[in-house]
Each structure stands twice: as structure tokens, then as C-alpha cells.
Amino acid sequence: MVALIGASGSGKSTLIRHIAGLILSDKGSGKIEVLGTAIQSNGVLAKGVRSHRREIGVVFQQFNLVGRLSVLTNVLMGVLGQAPSWRTWFGIFTREENQRAMKALARVGIASHAIQRSSNLSGGQQQRAAIARTIVQGAKVLLADEPIASLDPASSRKVMDNLAHVNREDGVTVIVSLHQVDYAIKYCPRTVAMREGEIVFDGPSEQLTPEFLQQIYGADSLELFSPEEQRRKAAGENAKPTPERDATDELALAYAAR
Amino acid sequence: MTTVTHRNSDIKIPSRGLKRSITSLAGWAVFFILLGWSWEGADMRPMALIDGAANMGKFASGFFPPDFTEWKMYVSEIIVTFKIALWGTALSILFAIPFGILSSENIVPWWVCQPVRRLMDTFRAINEMVFAMLFVVAVGLGPFAGVLALWIHTTGILAKLFSEAVESIDPRPIEGIRATGANALHEVIFGVIPQVLPLWISYSLYRFESNVRSATVLGIVGAGGVGMLLWEYIRGFYYAETAAVMILIIVSVSLLDLLSQRLRKMVT
Numbered sequence: 001m002v003a004l005i006g007a008s009g010s011g012k013s014t015l016i017r018h019i020a021g022l023i024l025s026d027k028g029s030g031k032i033e034v035l036g037t038a039i040q041s042n043g044v045l046a047k048g049v050r051s052h053r054r055e056i057g058v059v060f061q062q063f064n065l066v067g068r069l070s071v072l073t074n075v076l077m078g079v080l081g082q083a084p085s086w087r088t089w090f091g092i093f094t095r096e097e098n099q100r101a102m103k104a105l106a107r108v109g110i111a112s113h114a115i116q117r118s119s120n121l122s123g124g125q126q127q128r129a130a131i132a133r134t135i136v137q138g139a140k141v142l143l144a145d146e147p148i149a150s151l152d153p154a155s156s157r158k159v160m161d162n163l164a165h166v167n168r169e170d171g172v173t174v175i176v177s178l179h180q181v182d183y184a185i186k187y188c189p190r191t192v193a194m195r196e197g198e199i200v201f202d203g204p205s206e207q208l209t210p211e212f213l214q215q216i217y218g219a220d221s222l223e224l225f226s227p228e229e230q231r232r233k234a235a236g237e238n239a240k241p242t243p244e245r246d247a248t249d250e251l252a253l254a255y256a257a258r
Numbered sequence: 259m260t261t262v263t264h265r266n267s268d269i270k271i272p273s274r275g276l277k278r279s280i281t282s283l284a285g286w287a288v289f290f291i292l293l294g295w296s297w298e299g300a301d302m303r304p305m306a307l308i309d310g311a312a313n314m315g316k317f318a319s320g321f322f323p324p325d326f327t328e329w330k331m332y333v334s335e336i337i338v339t340f341k342i343a344l345w346g347t348a349l350s351i352l353f354a355i356p357f358g359i360l361s362s363e364n365i366v367p368w369w370v371c372q373p374v375r376r377l378m379d380t381f382r383a384i385n386e387m388v389f390a391m392l393f394v395v396a397v398g399l400g401p402f403a404g405v406l407a408l409w410i411h412t413t414g415i416l417a418k419l420f421s422e423a424v425e426s427i428d429p430r431p432i433e434g435i436r437a438t439g440a441n442a443l444h445e446v447i448f449g450v451i452p453q454v455l456p457l458w459i460s461y462s463l464y465r466f467e468s469n470v471r472s473a474t475v476l477g478i479v480g481a482g483g484v485g486m487l488l489w490e491y492i493r494g495f496y497y498a499e500t501a502a503v504m505i506l507i508i509v510s511v512s513l514l515d516l517l518s519q520r521l522r523k524m525v526t
Contacts, residue, residue: 060434080435080441081438133438
């Protein structure tokens with residue numbers, strides 16, 4: 001499980017959407033391969049990219065479920081790339097496919113909501129349904145684009161736990177972009193850090209000390225901690241205004257407080 | 259100190275700018291010139307209304323009392339009119355779905371979208387009465403010609419309305435479906451249609467309403483329904499019967515409007 005960190009606008013989503021073949025690169029800017037098959041090269045989608053997309057599950061920040069369809073139908077979308085089209089065009093899914101979808105929903109803990117409209121679920125539950133969709137898809141690589149950026153801390157933890165399970169139990173490579181370093185340290189052994197579209201760090205997550213982040217991101221590093229951390233830090237500042245302490249010390253304090 | 263001077267002298271209202279007032283004046287001038295220019299062509303004779311008042315009074319009194327003796331026949335003709343509208347609308351919905359999607363900019367490339375749109379423009383530009391006259395020649399007098407006329411004209415209208423709904427959808431769910439390895443038709447069936455369905459149903463009901471109104475006049479050119487009856491009565495100076503038919507049309511169209519309004523509120 002690899003974390004992709006960086007401040008907003010540093011190119012995390014762009015990278016993920018390029019890997020999934022959802023947007024095209026500029027002409028003459030190289031090639032993207034996943035699991036040995038080309039996705040796109042020189043700004044042109046590879047042939048048969050639709051069947052390769054099957055192997056790449058994508059989880060989006062805004063969940064990207066179809067709100068008016070049931071949770072179960074949304075999860076069944078995972079089989080569209082595998083089942084014969086003449087059948088799925090009419091919305092016919094076999095018992096076995098329905099069972100796979102229900103099992104996936106049970107794994108992420110929302111099987112009881114299967115027949116509700118997905119728009120009636122909370123954000124965290126919708127994101128877990130989106131993860132269930134990639135489980136049904138049988139993806140070998142899971143790209144998660146800011147999966148917890150619009151969720152509360154409790155839901156964020158559940159979503160990250162789900163991703164970690166998929167990674168550990170199914171042996172799926174999970175690449176998750178985050179802008180909160182604490183989640184990266186907690187869940188991912190390896191982190192890739194980006195700044196302005198460039199990779200500035202690639203290594204074990206333990207190395208991501210506040211001092212190190214300050215070094216690569218400068219003042220932007222403040223953005224990389226979760227809101228609670230920032231609040232705690234701000235509260236500390238107000239209580240004891242010590243002008244000689246600099247930003248790095250503040251981060252070190254916040255880090256220690258974890 | 260400025261506050262004191264303001265109390266004595268008026269505060270100047272900021273000017274709207276000479277250019278803006280001239281453009282607005284010019285706009286009104288063009289409008290009135292057009293009206294004047296069209297006076298003769300439209301054969302405007304307001305005096306005729308006054309001179310002919312006595313005639314019109316006599317004409318209007320011919321409508322009263324309405325003669326309902328043949329009401330069973332009138333009602334059955336109105337039902338035929340409904341049937342024409344129902345089939346015309348149903349066929350056009352069926353065709354407007356693919357044409358609507360094929361004329362949506364966010365779904366198909368421009369070289370598909372533009373030709374389909376022009377074709378739909380053609381369907382829409384020609385009134386259903388004109389189509390009805392053509393189909394009467396092609397398939398003979400009767401309701402079927404009316405159904406075909408409504409079908410072509412309404413397909414053009416619904417395709418336009420359907421594609422407008424498709425163009426305002428949220429693209430994110432479609433991306434979610436695309437990422438699973440689904441094909442383009444899957445994206446439309448599971449990503450687009452669920453999002454636009456309530457609007458599509460509402461538009462279709464509205465067009466059914468309008469088609470019932472249109473179908474009441476299609477009979478004038480021989481395309482079946484209550485219009486045929488109406489036309490014969492007017493030509494034969496049977497004004498009491500004409501009034502009865504018109505009252506029945508008004509009642510049934512109003513009832514339908516109320517019903518369809520209710521249904522449309524339910525789906526959206």
C-alpha cells in the first residue's frame with residue numbers, strides 16, 4: 001500500500017487519472033504501463049484500454065456512484081467489464097454476480113444497505129460502496145484519489161481500514177493519494193511525495209518527520225496534517241505565544257502529540 | 259465636512275453612460291419601425307372589428323345554445339384524438355431516446371452530434387399540420403396519417419429536450435463506470451439514463467399534453483380525430499353543434515392538463 005502525498009494542486013489526482021487512462025497526457029510525453037500492458041502513450045489511449053481498465057480499480061474523492069441507482073446495482077457495475085455485453089446492456093445479472101456483489105458489500109460492512117438508493121447513504125458509506133465496486137471488478141491495482149478528503153475522521157478511518165484489508169487479504173496493490181501525512185504514516189509503509197507535478201520523495205513513510213516535510217515543502221507542509229492536528233497546533237499557539245519558536249518546532253510538537 | 263455640504267446640495271446620480279442609452283433607444287426604434295412596416299402586410303383593419311360588430315353578434319348568437327344531442331359521437335371522436343396523440347407521442351419517445359443521445363455534445367463527437375442535430379432541426383421546423391397533409395397523400399385519409407405527423411414533429415422536439423437534459427448531467431458517475439472497464443453503451447445505460455430519467459418523463463408527459471391539443475386540429479387536413487368533425491360542422495354552418503364539440507374539447511384538454519401536471523410533479 002503506497003501513499004501519494006502532496007499539497008492540493010501538486011499533481012496527485014492528475015497522476016492517478018493518467019494511470020487509469022481517464023485523461024490523456026500531452027503529445028510526446030512518454031508512456032504509461034500498468035501490469036505490463038500499455039494504458040496510453042504519447043497522448044493516445046492504447047488499444048483495448050477498456051479491458052485493461054478492468055484490472056485497475058479507481059476510487060474517487062466524490063465516490064462517483066450513480067445516485068439514483070441502488071447500492072447493489074452500483075456495486076454490480078464492477079462486472080460490466082467481464083460479463084457479456086448483450087446481457088448487461090439489459091441490466092441482467094446472474095445469481096453468482098449478485099452474490100459476489102453482496103459479499104463485497106458485506107466485507108466493507110454495508111450489506112444491509114444494499115437496496116437503498118446510493119444517494120441516501122452517508123459519504124463514508126458511499127465510499128465503501130465504491131471500494132466494494134472495485135472488489136467485484138477483481139481489480140489487481142486499486143487507485144484511490146483522495147478517498148477521505150471529504151469525509152469525517154471516523155468515516156475516514158473505516159475507509160482506510162477497508163483499503164488496507166483489500167491490500168492485505170486480496171494482495172491488491174493500493175495507491176492512495178492523501179493530503180494528510182498522519183494517515184500515510186499509519187496505513188502505508190511506503191510514501192511518494194509530490195510537489196508541483198514532480199516526485200520529491202519516495203521511501204519508507206517513517207522518514208516523513210515534520211522536519212523532513214518542512215525541508216521539502218517549506219511553509220506548505222502545514223497543509224499536510226489533518227484538521228484535528230492543525231486545530232491542536234493552533235490551540236497550543238494561542239495558549240502560549242512564544243515568539244522564539246519557529247514553524248518547524250510547531251510541527252514537531254503536533255507530531256509528538258499524536 | 260462633506261456630510262454638511264451633502265445636506266444642502268443634491269447628490270449626483272451616476273450617469274448610465276451615453277452609449278448605453280443610445281443603444282437602448284435604437285433598439286426600441288427598430289422595434290417600432292418593424293411594427294409599422296408590418297402593418298400593411300398583415301392587413302391590419304381595426305375598423306373592421308367595429309363595422310362588423312353586428313355581424314359578429316349574430317354569428318356568436320348562433321353558437322347558443324350548444325347542441326349536445328350527438329354527444330356520444332363527439333366523445334368517441336375525442337377518444338380517437340387521444341389515441342392518435344398517444345401513439346404519436348409513444349413512437350416519438352422511442353426515437354427521441356437514441357437521437358437525443360446522439361445529439362448531446364458531451365456523449366458523442368461533433369461529427370455525429372452536428373448532423374443529427376440538423377436532422378432534428380428539420381423535423382422540428384416543419385409544423386405537424388404540414389406533415390399531416392403530406393402523410394394524408396402518402397398513407398391516405400385517417401388517423402394513421404395524424405400519428406405519423408405527430409411522430410416526426412415530436413421526435414424533433416423531444417430529441418432536443420432530451421439532449422439538453424443529457425448535456426447537464428454530472429460527469430463523475432460516468433467516469434466511475436468507465437473506470438470499471440465498461441463500454442460506451444454501458445456508460446449511457448447505467449450512467450446517463452438514471453440521471454436524466456425524471457426529466458425525460460416530465461418532458462414526454464408535457465409533449466403528450468401538447469400533442470392532444472395538436473391532434474384536435476389535425477382532422478382539418480383529413481388526418482382523423484375530432485378535428486374532422488369540427489371542420490365539417492364549421493363548413494356546414496352548424497354552429498350549435500360546433501359549440502358543443504368545442505366545449506367538450508376544452509373540458510377534456512383541461513382535465514388532461516391537470517392529470518399530467520400531477521404526474522409530472524410526482525416524477526421530479
